[in-house]
Amino acid sequence: MKFSIITAVRNGEAELERTMRSVLQQTYPSPFEYIVVDGASIDKTLSIAESLIPEFEKRQIVLKLISEPDKGIYDAMNKGIAASSGEIVGMINCGDIYLPDAITETENAFNAGCDLSYGNILIRQGEKKYIKPAKDYIRPTSRGWNHPTQFVSKHIYNNFLYSLDCGIYADLDFFFKVKYGGWRITRIPKVLAEFAFGGVSNQKTLSAMCERMKIRYRVYRKNGFSPFYCFECFGIEVAKFLWS
Numbered sequence: 001m002k003f004s005i006i007t008a009v010r011n012g013e014a015e016l017e018r019t020m021r022s023v024l025q026q027t028y029p030s031p032f033e034y035i036v037v038d039g040a041s042i043d044k045t046l047s048i049a050e051s052l053i054p055e056f057e058k059r060q061i062v063l064k065l066i067s068e069p070d071k072g073i074y075d076a077m078n079k080g081i082a083a084s085s086g087e088i089v090g091m092i093n094c095g096d097i098y099l100p101d102a103i104t105e106t107e108n109a110f111n112a113g114c115d116l117s118y119g120n121i122l123i124r125q126g127e128k129k130y131i132k133p134a135k136d137y138i139r140p141t142s143r144g145w146n147h148p149t150q151f152v153s154k155h156i157y158n159n160f161l162y163s164l165d166c167g168i169y170a171d172l173d174f175f176f177k178v179k180y181g182g183w184r185i186t187r188i189p190k191v192l193a194e195f196a197f198g199g200v201s202n203q204k205t206l207s208a209m210c211e212r213m214k215i216r217y218r219v220y221r222k223n224g225f226s227p228f229y230c231f232e233c234f235g236i237e238v239a240k241f242l243w244s
Contacts, residue, residue, distance in 0.1 A: 005103075016094050031062070
């Protein structure tokens, strides 16, 4: 079973090596490919990626580097998917890391039969950490789903990619399409990745929070969910604000 791992990055010199080394440290014994899609960074991002080429070659991991302007993170992800040759594709963004057994645990899930899998995630902010478990709530929500732990069969991506009109929640829109499209989804009850709390999805200004609520609500409605999901969007933003 061949895996393709994709990291989308732009001006990520401070975090990229940490992310790339987590891919290098995978216990998965078979060769796989790793694609770094750089959005024409103006810092040392590309040179950091290039400096690690010998270590990837030593591990027999094919490292592909793409560096060119893009239309945002999901456009970069789509470019990585187009360049991938694996049967199963995972996304680990710059600043996040895989735990060593992430690919091995995922292979077990796909061997048992699934089209998409996701697992528990460790979320950190400074010294604070907590585990967000993979769940499947009766009412649709993103609260039990963790994108950095998600792996997807390439044949799903051959049907549709990440939409570029859903802002920072294109990954949630994609997940809903899979969930309600009849594809098989498996939850892995183990921590597969670590997510650094921060960035555009967690900015605490009122305007940023309102914009996220609006975009998230639009994704819910686009996928046929009730107008009452406005309360879900509000609740998630409040929880983020209080925890951080």
